[in-house]
Amino acid sequence: MMATAGKIRHITPAPEPTPRRIEPVAGVPLIFELSCDGRRGADGPPRPDGVARGADILGRELCREDLAGFPELSEPQVLRHFLRLSQLNFAQALQFYPLGSCTMKYNPVLNEEMAALPGFAGLHPAAPEHLAQGALVLMERMEATLAEITGMDAVSLAPAAGAQGELAGLLMIRAFHRKRKELRHKVIIPDTAHGTNPASCTLAGFQVVVAKSNKRGFLEAAEIRRLASNDVAAMMVTNPNTLGIFEPEIREIADALHETGALLYLDGANMNALLGVAKPGATGADIVQLNLHKTFSTPHGGGGPGAGPIGVKRRLEPFLPMPRLMRTADGLRFDTDRADSIGRLRSYHGNFGMLVRAYAYVLALGGDGLAEASRLAILGANYVRKRLEEKFPSATSEPSMHECVLTHDLEKRAGVSTLEIAKRLLDFGIHPPTIYFPLVVAGALMIEPTETESREILDSFVAALEKIYDEALDDPELVKGAPYSTVVSRVDEAEAARHPILRWQPKEQ
Amino acid sequence: MEIPQGLKYSKEHEWVATEESVATVGITDHAQDQLGEIVYIELPAVGDKVSKDDPFGVVESVKAVSDIYAPVSGTVVEVNEDLPESPEVVNEDPYGDGWLIKVKMNDPTDLDDLMDHEEYSELIAREKE
Numbered sequence: 001m002m003a004t005a006g007k008i009r010h011i012t013p014a015p016e017p018t019p020r021r022i023e024p025v026a027g028v029p030l031i032f033e034l035s036c037d038g039r040r041g042a043d044g045p046p047r048p049d050g051v052a053r054g055a056d057i058l059g060r061e062l063c064r065e066d067l068a069g070f071p072e073l074s075e076p077q078v079l080r081h082f083l084r085l086s087q088l089n090f091a092q093a094l095q096f097y098p099l100g101s102c103t104m105k106y107n108p109v110l111n112e113e114m115a116a117l118p119g120f121a122g123l124h125p126a127a128p129e130h131l132a133q134g135a136l137v138l139m140e141r142m143e144a145t146l147a148e149i150t151g152m153d154a155v156s157l158a159p160a161a162g163a164q165g166e167l168a169g170l171l172m173i174r175a176f177h178r179k180r181k182e183l184r185h186k187v188i189i190p191d192t193a194h195g196t197n198p199a200s201c202t203l204a205g206f207q208v209v210v211a212k213s214n215k216r217g218f219l220e221a222a223e224i225r226r227l228a229s230n231d232v233a234a235m236m237v238t239n240p241n242t243l244g245i246f247e248p249e250i251r252e253i254a255d256a257l258h259e260t261g262a263l264l265y266l267d268g269a270n271m272n273a274l275l276g277v278a279k280p281g282a283t284g285a286d287i288v289q290l291n292l293h294k295t296f297s298t299p300h301g302g303g304g305p306g307a308g309p310i311g312v313k314r315r316l317e318p319f320l321p322m323p324r325l326m327r328t329a330d331g332l333r334f335d336t337d338r339a340d341s342i343g344r345l346r347s348y349h350g351n352f353g354m355l356v357r358a359y360a361y362v363l364a365l366g367g368d369g370l371a372e373a374s375r376l377a378i379l380g381a382n383y384v385r386k387r388l389e390e391k392f393p394s395a396t397s398e399p400s401m402h403e404c405v406l407t408h409d410l411e412k413r414a415g416v417s418t419l420e421i422a423k424r425l426l427d428f429g430i431h432p433p434t435i436y437f438p439l440v441v442a443g444a445l446m447i448e449p450t451e452t453e454s455r456e457i458l459d460s461f462v463a464a465l466e467k468i469y470d471e472a473l474d475d476p477e478l479v480k481g482a483p484y485s486t487v488v489s490r491v492d493e494a495e496a497a498r499h500p501i502l503r504w505q506p507k508e509q
Numbered sequence: 510m511e512i513p514q515g516l517k518y519s520k521e522h523e524w525v526a527t528e529e530s531v532a533t534v535g536i537t538d539h540a541q542d543q544l545g546e547i548v549y550i551e552l553p554a555v556g557d558k559v560s561k562d563d564p565f566g567v568v569e570s571v572k573a574v575s576d577i578y579a580p581v582s583g584t585v586v587e588v589n590e591d592l593p594e595s596p597e598v599v600n601e602d603p604y605g606d607g608w609l610i611k612v613k614m615n616d617p618t619d620l621d622d623l624m625d626h627e628e629y630s631e632l633i634a635r636e637k638e
Contacts, residue, residue: 195574412637419572436572493571494546498596 028088028487031081032504035071041078069506088487090431092300096457098384100403100434100446101194101242103272103294104301110364111297111357120356125348129333135352136332140325142359143309149362149370150268150288151281152311156320157350162269163196164345165289165308166236169265170204171342172287172312172319173234179319179340182261184233190219192242192438194269206233213440217243217396221252228260234287238267239280240401242438242446244381246273254284263287263316271295272450273378273402276371286313296358307354321345376451377402380458384447387462391469395441403448405441408469416472416479418443423490424471424482428464510633511538513604517620518629519580524604525623532581532620535608536568536599539633544570547596552610557585559612561619566609568599577609581619587611 047053055063073081090097097104115121123135143155159165170187177184187206189197190213198208209227214220224235235257239247247253254264266285272295274280280288292307293300300306312320318340326335365373378401385394385404392406410416422432422445434446449458472479483489512518517525522540526533541547549569559565564576565585588610591598599607614620624632 439573494548494597497548497569497571 028084030504031071031073031078032069032506034073034077034081037072039072039074039077041073041075090426095429095431096449096453096461097431098433098447098449098453098461099431100244100405100448101269101437102300102434103270103291103402103448103450104431105272105294105297105450106452107297107299107357108361108364111360114360115353115356117356120353123352125352130331133331136325138359139349139352139355140327140332142355142362143325145359145362146290146309147311149275149279150271150285150290150311151279152285152288153281153314154317154320155309155311156324157307157309157355158321158323158345159289159308159310160346160351161304161306162267162289162291162294162308163200165291165310166196166200166265166267167203168308168321168342168345169287169289169310170200170206170234172310172316172321173263173265174204174206175319175340175342176263176316177233182230184231184262186229186232187265188224188227188232188235188262190237190241191440192217193236193238194242194267197236197238197267201236211235213241213243216398217241217245217440218247218398219249219253221249221256224253225256228256228262230260232257232260232262234263234265236265236267238269239283240270240273240403242270243396243398243405243441244270244273244400244403244446245396245398246278246401250283258284265289269294270402272448273374275374276367277374281311281313286316287311292354292358297361298354298357305351305354307351307358309350323349373451374402377449380449380451380453381447383455384449384458384462387459388465391466392445395444402450403446405438406445406447407441407443408445410469410472411443414472414476416476418445420480420482421445421465421468421472424468424479425464426483427485428460428467429485430461430464510542511604512626512630512633514626516604517580517623517625518632519578519623520632521578521580523578523580525580525620527614527617527620530614530617531586532583532612532614533608534580534610534612535603536577537629538603541600541603541607544568544575545572546570547599550592550596550599550609552588552592553585555585555588559583559585559610561622568596579612580623581612581614582616583612583614585610586613 092104092106119134123132129136139157142157146155147153159168185207186209187201188209188211189201190211192213201208211219211223211227218241237247237250239250241247257264263286264284266280266288268280268288268290271290275295288311290309292298292309293304298307318338319342322338322341322344323334324338325332362370381400381402381404385400385406388406392408394400395405395407410421418435422435425432436444437446438444468479518537522537524535524537547568547570551567553559553565559579559582561579561582563579565579566577568575568577589608601607
């Protein structure tokens with residue numbers, strides 16, 4: 001029999017907390033503020049006789065006698081502090097997280113089990129190749145799997161994130177044209193692009209040329225034909241684009257670029273719509289980058305790290321970053337003799353633990369399962385779009401893929417902005433969608449439910465947004481003051497950006 | 510939305526006030542309102558050349574990062590030095606203390622392509638539809 005809550009209240013209720021000595025920062029004291037002189041969490045082992053002090057080896061000038069200001073706490077205090085902080089997180093594992101363009105999809109537990117296998121988790125990245133054959137075989141198979149999914153000829157798993165994949169792709173484009181002794185310094189980018197695209201171009205030394213999408217929200221081949229010339233090195237396209245629309249003229253765009261000697265770089269940020277359904281390689285892409293932390297269910301955000309493999313067509317293969325795997329009579333090893341490679345992007349072999357997780361995901365779902373996941377992601381986005389169309393109409397008349405971009409008239413009708421709608425969603429236990437992006441849509445709400453969310457979850461999300469819509473008309477101040485349920489309500493984003501305080505400082509005594 | 514008489518306006522929402530051949534350039538009240546709270550402004554240096562319809566600076570708000578386009582061609586003769594420290598002035602006083610740069614114009618006929626109070630008011634009205 002279960003004890004009822006009412007019968008076990010024998011604990012003396014805690015007195016009301018006395019006013020804090022410290023200013024409440026975010027409702028939870030900082031670890032520095034919990035510190036108490038002389039308190040300690042653990043005792044280190046005594047220094048054995050004959051072992052030199054650090055200061056004797058390094059020199060006294062490099063060692064501090066006293067760690068002034070270093071927090072001093074007991075072990076339970078530390079545990080409670082960090083556990084409490086972790087509970088303040090908004091997590092995909094706790095709540096619905098329809099953050100458009102970011103594909104905050106569920107991270108299956110199986111992935112974690114596989115990555116924790118001692119053979120993978122305990123493997124030192126500098127282990128000699130003959131002792132790491134299992135890991136290398138996983139990488140070889142992952143390369144082949146991603147090549148199959150994207151329709152490309154060769155894949156590098158080295159990039160540590162999507163943006164690094166972009167940079168690698170652009171450096172390869174530069175190396176490709178240089179090898180052919182062609183001077184091409186421009187890259188075409190659509191006006192709907194993610195901000196990383198122009199940033200990566202600039203970092204790789206290219207000049208950005210903006211292509212305008214049409215009123216329906218997609219790129220016309222005629223516009224690309226107009227912009228393409230013999231000083232254009234490549235075009236970067238995200239497909240589906242950031243309006244959630246599949247670019248219908250992508251093949252003609254690829255032709256227009258190829259005719260002038262330019263390359264097509266496909267940003268795979270939105271590949272969650274295409275797995276097992278369409279291959280970028282078949283639509284003329286020369287380079288594709290994938291974000292394993294989006295499309296392939298590895299953790300995204302603070303829990304990362306990311307992984308941004310790139311796939312290429314055969315003619316670009318010599319330029320792929322190091323390291324490159326090669327199969328020999330004695331098994332797999334790394335090929336170090338690659339004169340045309342753009343070189344290393346980072347230490348060792350990419351974020352290997354993420355490759356294990358992503359490979360587990362692919363094997364668990366299989367080809368048909370991946371295609372079904374993409375179809376469900378598309379279905380979910382279109383379901384939300386349709387259910388909300390009266391109050392939050394779509395920014396485009398084109399069919400949505402895995403995400404939908406909605407807008408609203410509350411700014412005009414009630415003076416309630418998209419930001420305020422997003423803040424209010426927090427009170428419903430829902431992470432807000434991406435807002436004010438893409439920039440071509442005024443007051444955009446960019447919603448990506450992902451494939452794993454049930455109809456009940458989607459319905460509750462729709463109901464929350466509808467309720468906020470009505471609240472905004474009935475009582476705009478209610479929405480403008482939200483959120484009410486979080487530890488911190490509104491932070492002063494403008495002040496934080498204008499005058500950032502980047503570290504804690506003790507109060508003047 | 511404030512749209513003062515006597516200024517010239519560009520379709521990219523910059524305003525221009527002229528005194529002989531020097532044009533003072535800023536962004537309009539509508540532009541600052543659309544951007545939201547401005548947190549960072551990047552401006553050219555005195556002596557830099559700007560060309561009509563090309564970006565000469567960047568304005569970053571809590572919502573977005575946008576280019577600022579030169580409404581006229583010429584040489585920068587003065588830059589609002591207060592803005593890097595206090596970008597909020599552009600929100601508070603876009604036509605006054607929030608001015609961005611002063612440009613010695615190459616060709617005053619550049620001004621003929623800009624809008625007056627009535628034309629710019631119509632543009633804003635159309636954008637709001």
